[in-house]
Amino acid sequence: MTSIIDLNELRLTRQIWAAASPTEVYDLISDVSAMPKWSPNLVHAEYDNGYRPTVGAWFSGRNKADGIEWDTRLKIVSADPGACFAWSVVSDGSEIVTWSYTFRSENAGTTIEESWQVKKLIPPLGTTREELLQLRTNTARSMEATLSSLAESIGNGNR
Template sequence: MTALTHSASVVVAATPDEVYDLVSDVTRTGEWSPVCRACWWDEGASAVPGAWFTGRNEVPGRTWETRSQVVTAERGREFAWLVGGRLVRWAFTMAPVEGGTLLTEEWEFLPAGLASFAERYGADAQAQIEDRTRAALDGIPATLAAIRAVAER
């Protein structure tokens, strides 16, 4: 099986603050994510640590929703959240570079997520984990390319 962490980066012709404002607006996630088709803030929340949002994910043959909690919200630097508040960590980090911003997307399957999959899927847990890992590995470059396209319009 591949590693349970992955990251990739792209240079975006925009400032770190502009890129942060884009990626921290979870209501726009459907514009760039190949799996998450829509997100909305729960109970009037916004991009601050502790806030929760819900995402609707779709792949062929399956649609599901997850709730995530913002864990880092530093304008121009990092926006990160935990799926289920403890299962999987996703983050966007920004750094100024010549020509704009180096945007990095990071993904990590956390120990609580592994335990949750073992409990939920039993003997099929490893296959389910590998499926989610492949989706992250394939999705990150697609997501970064789409964010760059949106930011540079």
């Protein structure tokens, strides 16, 4: 299936500045149960019993887009307070997509960088080049909306 598109085409990065320290932003992002407040596609997220935001921790997510909802299993792959927080969507033992957030202190606040990278193609992502390019477009919009909402929430003191 990887012959229909180069996986490098399914990689995105977006940035925004927020009026908070890198540690404060990390604490918000690593609380996955809070993420639905900012993300237009995330309905619910919750760490498995006993897990915290550490490498190897698992959580479940419920997403929605275009009237369809689906569940995901996610594993924390990076947890460096104030610097980076990342997870991979896992299906049948394989990492399918990795999401990451990095934090850089800048101008009395933080530049937040959100990245998305497809690592393995599976049919639910799309089965044609056109479907995969539409996924990339939709994901870019979602990332921009999430970051804008997060920065606005921080600016309004709604942490």
